[in-house]
Amino acid sequence: MKTIFVNCSPKKKMSVSGYLNTLAALGIKGEKVKEQVRNKGDHERVLSQIKEAEAVVFSMPLFVDSVPSHIMNFLADMEAFCLEKGLAPKVYVIANNGFIEGRQNKALMQVMQNFCKRSHLPFGGGIAVGGGVMLNVTRILFPIQCGLVVFSSLMNGLQTGNFMLREALLAFIELALVMTVLHCGVLFFGARLIKAINRRGECSVGYTRMMLPSFLFALVADIFFIIISIFGGGIFKGWLARKTEEQ
Amino acid sequence: MRLLIHDLPEKWDEILRPKAEEVFRADGNYAPCQGCFGCWTKHPAQCFMKDKLQTICQKFGKADELIIVTENHYGSYSAAIKNVMDRTIGLSTPFMTYRKGLTHHTLRYGKKKKLTVYVYGDMTEDEKNTFRLLAECNAVNFGYREMELHFAASAEELEGVMA
């Protein structure tokens, strides 16, 4: 049993798609191979892996309401390859997007299903995570916050002899609860997908999101981009100016 | 101003010229978006990659009507056209807003008049339906007030559909 995880993000590091693949792979039995398609140079290598696989998991970001352009190139090559070699691995799709609503991935999921029909491949289902960008925040923030709890307990203990273990435990439980609530959609639909992949079976596409009200998500995203744009320098280069003339 | 982008062979530039003030042929000879968001946070509306698409946002920003002529690929745009579109997210700002009840980004160049999409090539009914959804989403995402979508069974039939 071989499962190929194809990271479809163009990012070399810190891609949400790669992270979601890693999480999904944790629950998958049998041989697992992780690949990434960033440009045409990757096609041959990834296709040769697909030749021996029974399941292919695509994890991709939503780009302009659909599949990223470099993946459109890959799909065309994969269609030709699978038809020629008579291959029929089951295809699963993990999508994530920037906006908070997971259902904004609906067209992407349809495109992947249309691709499967053209290529005579069975579509096994998937999951679409709205506000997926936030996974990059929580995966850094959670360990830091846990570290802070341990650190403050240690400092207290060394200074006063009281490690305040009860408080530390409560703080940790609170953190874990917040994280569980934020990720409950990803966890639930993710587990469902993993179960389907292990059975080489099917599940419907689960549209979910980070469990945060959209106005709060918008606020966090705005603050995030203001900070990044101050450091990147973009804010000083006509950040919001409507450039209508020759620039 | 009307901007037309297409993925057809070069000879079509002439045929399509009367349809728009500016015709851009997407030949696919440029890099795909690297997802760095530099066109928001570092050098707004410009890409760090120095190819034909480096300042494509400004071209799009100036046009109040966009016409896209694309081959059908699984109910989505051809890779060459999609590559151009992926490189135009600098048309918006990083700020969030709501359009049609969904979160979107505010528009650096303001709202636009009309998006017209011509899709040619062999197409299944499912693919047509996907394109209907996709073009609708694109129009909202990029802030076009109107959207029109046309299908042609082949490139040869395009002229008739566009007339």
Ligand SMILES: Cc1cc2nc3c(=O)[nH]c(=O)nc-3n(C[C@H](O)[C@H](O)[C@H](O)COP(=O)(O)O)c2cc1C
């Ligand atoms: C060129 C480009 C276009 C994008 N278009 C959309 C979009 O239409 N809707 C959306 O919700 N997010 C959009 N995003 C945001 C990405 O889907 C989001 O950042 C995702 O988490 C990136 O995943 P990755 O880290 O795996 O690359 C876009 C990002 C880029 C770079």
